[in-house]
Amino acid sequence: MSTSSNIITHTLGFPRIGERRALKWALESHWRGESSAQALQATAKSVRAQTFHAHKESGITHPPVGDFSFYDHMADTALLFGQVPHRFGSTANTLDNLFTLGRGKNVAGQNIAPLAMKKWFNSNYHYLVPELEADQPIALDAARYLDLVREALAANPAAKPVLVGPLTFLYLSRGLDEAGRLAKAEALAAGYQLLLNELKALGVAWVQIDEPILTLDLPADWLQAFEPTYHRLKVPGIKLLLTTYFGDLNGNVALAANLPVDGLHIDATMTRDLIAVADRLPDYKVLSVGILDGRSIWRADLAPMLQRLAPVYARLKERLWLAPSCSLLHLPLDAAFETKLPEFLRNNLSYARQKLTELNLLARGLSEGLDSIALELNQAAAARAELDRQPGRNSSTVRAKTETIAATEPNRRGAFAERAAAQQARFNLPLLPTTTIGSFPQTHEIRAARKAFKNRELSEEQYESSMKDEIRHVIEIQEKIGLDVLVHGEAERNDMVEYFGEQLDGFAFTQEGWVQSYGSRCVKPPIIWGDVQRSRPMTVAWARYAQSLSQRPVKGMLTGPVTILFWSFVRDDLSREAVCYQIAEALRQEINDLAAAGIGMIQVDEPAFREGLPLRRKDWAPYLNWAVRAFKHAVVDAPNDVQIHTHMCYSEFNDIIEAIAALDADVITIETTRSNMKLLDAFSDFHYPNAIGPGIYDIHAPQIPTMEEIEPRVRLALEKIPAERLWINPDCGLKTRGWKEVIPSLEAMVAVARKLRKEHG
Numbered sequence: 001m002s003t004s005s006n007i008i009t010h011t012l013g014f015p016r017i018g019e020r021r022a023l024k025w026a027l028e029s030h031w032r033g034e035s036s037a038q039a040l041q042a043t044a045k046s047v048r049a050q051t052f053h054a055h056k057e058s059g060i061t062h063p064p065v066g067d068f069s070f071y072d073h074m075a076d077t078a079l080l081f082g083q084v085p086h087r088f089g090s091t092a093n094t095l096d097n098l099f100t101l102g103r104g105k106n107v108a109g110q111n112i113a114p115l116a117m118k119k120w121f122n123s124n125y126h127y128l129v130p131e132l133e134a135d136q137p138i139a140l141d142a143a144r145y146l147d148l149v150r151e152a153l154a155a156n157p158a159a160k161p162v163l164v165g166p167l168t169f170l171y172l173s174r175g176l177d178e179a180g181r182l183a184k185a186e187a188l189a190a191g192y193q194l195l196l197n198e199l200k201a202l203g204v205a206w207v208q209i210d211e212p213i214l215t216l217d218l219p220a221d222w223l224q225a226f227e228p229t230y231h232r233l234k235v236p237g238i239k240l241l242l243t244t245y246f247g248d249l250n251g252n253v254a255l256a257a258n259l260p261v262d263g264l265h266i267d268a269t270m271t272r273d274l275i276a277v278a279d280r281l282p283d284y285k286v287l288s289v290g291i292l293d294g295r296s297i298w299r300a301d302l303a304p305m306l307q308r309l310a311p312v313y314a315r316l317k318e319r320l321w322l323a324p325s326c327s328l329l330h331l332p333l334d335a336a337f338e339t340k341l342p343e344f345l346r347n348n349l350s351y352a353r354q355k356l357t358e359l360n361l362l363a364r365g366l367s368e369g370l371d372s373i374a375l376e377l378n379q380a381a382a383a384r385a386e387l388d389r390q391p392g393r394n395s396s397t398v399r400a401k402t403e404t405i406a407a408t409e410p411n412r413r414g415a416f417a418e419r420a421a422a423q424q425a426r427f428n429l430p431l432l433p434t435t436t437i438g439s440f441p442q443t444h445e446i447r448a449a450r451k452a453f454k455n456r457e458l459s460e461e462q463y464e465s466s467m468k469d470e471i472r473h474v475i476e477i478q479e480k481i482g483l484d485v486l487v488h489g490e491a492e493r494n495d496m497v498e499y500f501g502e503q504l505d506g507f508a509f510t511q512e513g514w515v516q517s518y519g520s521r522c523v524k525p526p527i528i529w530g531d532v533q534r535s536r537p538m539t540v541a542w543a544r545y546a547q548s549l550s551q552r553p554v555k556g557m558l559t560g561p562v563t564i565l566f567w568s569f570v571r572d573d574l575s576r577e578a579v580c581y582q583i584a585e586a587l588r589q590e591i592n593d594l595a596a597a598g599i600g601m602i603q604v605d606e607p608a609f610r611e612g613l614p615l616r617r618k619d620w621a622p623y624l625n626w627a628v629r630a631f632k633h634a635v636v637d638a639p640n641d642v643q644i645h646t647h648m649c650y651s652e653f654n655d656i657i658e659a660i661a662a663l664d665a666d667v668i669t670i671e672t673t674r675s676n677m678k679l680l681d682a683f684s685d686f687h688y689p690n691a692i693g694p695g696i697y698d699i700h701a702p703q704i705p706t707m708e709e710i711e712p713r714v715r716l717a718l719e720k721i722p723a724e725r726l727w728i729n730p731d732c733g734l735k736t737r738g739w740k741e742v743i744p745s746l747e748a749m750v751a752v753a754r755k756l757r758k759e760h761g
């Protein structure tokens with residue numbers, strides 16, 4: 001165990017998927033009916049035990065509890081307070097009900113839709129959006145939560161329960177309008193108060209309440225609700241730490257500092273002036289400074305952090321707590337598992353467990369002086385110098401090619417109308433063309449083949465030929481179903497971002513860098529550590545092969561520059577804008593090669609385009625400016641008769657519709673089903689000029705949509721978008737589904753398209 005200092009340290013939350021994604025495997029086996037609820041519970045318990053152990057080993061004072069979830073913590077919070085829509089039947093806070101909220105269910109032939117998924121602020125984590133109903137009373141059902149707290153207190157009496165704050169919960173919910181949601185605040189606060197009383201009875205001292213919405217541009221009535229709500233949930237004997245993260249408090253400092261709570265946590269990576277916050281804080285409160293970047297995989301430079309902290313410590317003494325900026329949920333678990341990375345990278349990584357060590361070092365350095373951690377500081381500095389010495393870190397050719405992009409206005413040759421005519425002449429598509437978003441089921445066989453190839457149990461030729469078999473199979477099935485525009489199915493890709501990271505210079509890919517994306521699904525973001533460059537074509541051979549199998553157009557499939565950027569772990573010594581242009585230039589070369597190979601339609605996916613948007617409106621314009629430019633740079637050379645598609649999912653488009661139009665993609669496919677096609681309004685209200693394919697069924701749930709479900713959605717879309725510019729497709733890629741679901745779903749989709757085509761022909 002590390003020596004502990006007198007400074008309190010804590011974390012806001014910790015990864016919950018476990019070592020080697022233990023929880024994922026346990027969940028999926030349980031859902032398949034292959035293992036019991038007890039087996040699942042046992043896995044989860046051991047994941048949590050490891051979390052407590054890691055905190056203890058690193059001398060962290062307060063480990064979190066209640067941050068763990070079997071699926072999602074927002075859905076857990078909904079169940080905790082009985083805020084479940086009537087369509088689900090029972091509101092009981094059980095594991096099965098949690099899974100139903102996330103996965104939906106089929107009762108007597110009727111599909112019960114799951115809750116919608118949305119991006120958690122500007123992260124790649126998706127939460128389940130609670131749906132409120134006016135007549136669904138707040139009813140505390142805390143047994144599951146309290147069991148976790150008991151378990152934690154047994155491991156460490158200083159464990160700190162974590163709750164999503166009532167106002168963040170209501171603000172991020174839907175079902176009722178803003179006023180309707182706010183109207184629930186009083187009753188909800190009473191529910192929280194009941195829960196806090198239960199926690200007090202268990203001997204809890206501090207409770208963490210997360211109100212990250214305080215870092216957004218919040219409407220005035222929501223801001224005003226904080227003071228009365230927090231008065232209502234006060235419980236004598238329980239201390240509350242109100243946490244904010246992902247942004248600075250900006251104009252909300254005074255409000256947050258003066259709420260009737262006992263401590264405030266701020267994100268120091270986003271806050272310029274720590275002393276200004278400390279100054280505003282009443283002198284009975286603690287200030288938890290989120291000094292380590294809770295979303296960065298890079299080992300921290302501790303010395304300047306200590307310099308920032310010193311005056312705050314001098315002012316606050318033991319009222320200063322130290323923490324990472326946000327929950328460590330967004331980081332992989334342990335860099336010690338990365339045994340295959342080159343040393344110059346390995347020595348510079350800090351995943352969740354390493355953050356605990358760094359936190360402890362900071363506490364020691366602050367209370368005992370820099371000298372007490374001199375050895376560690378020197379090691380970190382040497383590791384960083386080694387990284388900076390790598391030739392790939394700074395390539396003059398890459399810089400020369402990309403540093404001028406910022407000053408360009410990359411427009412395609414013809415305007416949309418001209419391009420559309422050229423493309424129609426080339427492809428002769430029917431009205432309401434049908435297509436899919438790119439991926440087809442990533443079956444166990446495909447993944448097992450890839451695993452065998454990586455373990456050298458399969459030769460490159462064998463692997464390639466089994467992927468080609470899969471592509472041929474996928475093309476045949478699409479032709480049989482009668483889709484108009486085909487895809488190759490992405491069988492050869494582990495993930496839409498990691499796959500490109502594996503092929504581009506400047507990237508590294510990890511072994512165990514898994515991060516939860518939603519439910520049991522994880523991603524392994526590649527690491528951008530050097531200048532990005534394409535040394536050879538990445539997708540051309542696969543695309544050419546797929547197109548050779550069919551007379552119909554087969555879309556070339558790429559991930560866009562903005563998405564590759566945001567779904568990677570990015571170097572911290574260069575601006576995101578500069579890195580994004582480097583990726584865009586590599587993609588431009590790829591697109592040119594695809595076009596030259598006769599690929600007539602190329603899809604450049606940008607599902608992270610909205611996610612990259614800064615939380616505060618004042619920061620939007622610069623981001624949108626470079627993000628749009630990067631996309632346009634990638635596709636700028638595409639001839640008029642090459643049709644550029646893009647795809648986005650889980651996004652609110654209203655705010656950024658102009659930027660989406662500015663991308664000037666010939667076709668955009670979007671996710672709309674879980675919002676009942678409401679997301680389409682942004683496009684119709686704005687008179688979006690190019691073609692759109694609103695998703696007409698939700699691919700994230702295992703239910704099979706019927707023609708009766710699909711047809712009204714297409715009719716609704718036809719009211720909003722002229723038939724000449726409407727495409728018919730699912731919400732997103734089909735990789736997470738099984739063939740048994742995919743085939744009848746697409747058949748129903750094509751049947752609806754054919755039926756409505758006749759009406760509009």
Ligand SMILES: Nc1nc2c(c(=O)[nH]1)N[C@@H](CNc1ccc(C(=O)N[C@@H](CCC(=O)N[C@@H](CCC(=O)N[C@@H](CCC(=O)O)C(=O)O)C(=O)O)C(=O)O)cc1)CN2
Pocket residue numbers: 124442443444445447448450451493494495496497498517518520521522523524567607735736
């Ligand atoms: N990066 C990223 N972010 C995204 C998305 C996305 O596709 N990519 N989609 C949106 C929704 N999020 C999603 C995130 C993950 C997955 C997903 O399916 N992830 C897979 C992992 C994908 C992967 O990297 N697969 C690898 C590793 C597969 C694996 O686990 N192999 C097993 C063997 C498995 C077997 O034999 O079946 C092993 O190594 O032990 C591969 O195919 O090669 C999972 O959790 O299961 C889907 C959607 C938003 N954000």
Ligand code: MET
Pocket residue numbers: 437438439496557605607647649732733734735
């Ligand atoms: C998260 S967006 C996914 C797009 C990708 N082309 C796919 O179909 O899987």
Ligand SMILES: [Zn+2]
Pocket residue numbers: 437607647648649731732733
């Ligand atoms: Zn998608």
